Amino acid sequence: MRGAVPGLGTPHPFGSRLPAIYGSDELAGRLLAAFDEVLAPVHSTLDNLAAYLDPQLAPADFVDWLAGWVAAETAPGWTLRQRREAVDSAVALHRVRGTARGLAEQVRTVFGVLPEVTENGGTVWSSTPGGPLPGSPVCALTVTVRVADPDLVPLARLRALVEANRPAHVPCDVRVVIEDGPVAGGDDDGTL
Template sequence: MRGTVAGLASPYPIGGMLPAVFQEDEFVQRFTAGLDDVVAPVVSTLDCLEHYLDPALAPEDFLPWLAGWLDMDLGTSGDLVRRRRLLAAAGDLYRRRGTLGGLRDHLWLLFGGQVEVADGTRITVRTTASPQGGAEDPQERPSRTLRVRIAPEEPVDHAVVDRFVAAAKPAHLPHVVEVIAG
């Protein structure tokens, strides 16, 4: 949360903008100087707003707010460079969302290390269809499975990667996640 910044002077002191009769009043000048201390961080933030919206320049504590605007999970990593890189790539990642390359790049940006994403492993799914109730007519059909193999730079919980893949992949595609401890 943003607050007052010790020693930050307001570029537009309120006392100097008052009529001359108030500029000579010591109490009014002290009172407005206190208001300047409160308003100075707001003015500074507004003067530098474009830098707050740039992932490369935004203050570290501002990154989660920026990620919230993009509906992006920054993960649990404390690596500031990785988090900034992830936010900077958000437009490209959303453009390629649901593709193998987009998922691979998103996982790499989140966890680092080596990431492999493969589609097309065949498994057999048995289904039953019965024109007359009770009679079984087993049918076999091929199904694709998304396989994700990751060796992250930092230890990561398998469930975290699995939840991310489940949210980022196409909904109809089953997936298997393998996290290799490095």
């Protein structure tokens, strides 16, 4: 990656480490200069390793590699800033994956729209045995995205994203609602 930087120097050239008797030898100097040129990107990368691992400072071509490391959700055509934010927030999103908050944040990160996530489950405790249970006995999850322009949120990509990040055992409905208009995509009720 960094080998394509023209004129990249090395902080520790081999020629300067030679004993004086070999330092004046032209052939040895040219051979060692070739090694310096080959190893200069290695020195540069190691000297700046902390910056390579920080998505806000890493070189543009390295950000995509970092995205693969942390399984960040990115899409073709994203700007460098969007990819950096996706990598930066990936670990925090993995912590809340499978929750309503995590699903909403994932949709917001990818599409820039905060959805309404409705689930029917819940937890409660009671000191009285036999009290009513929260939610419904049938699991359900509904993700509703409200947009003015339905082209901003491609339905196939939205559904794929929700399917990949929802709890595996919970059936899910995905809805895109056009602000001040009819429901887009899916069945008559707007479900995909």
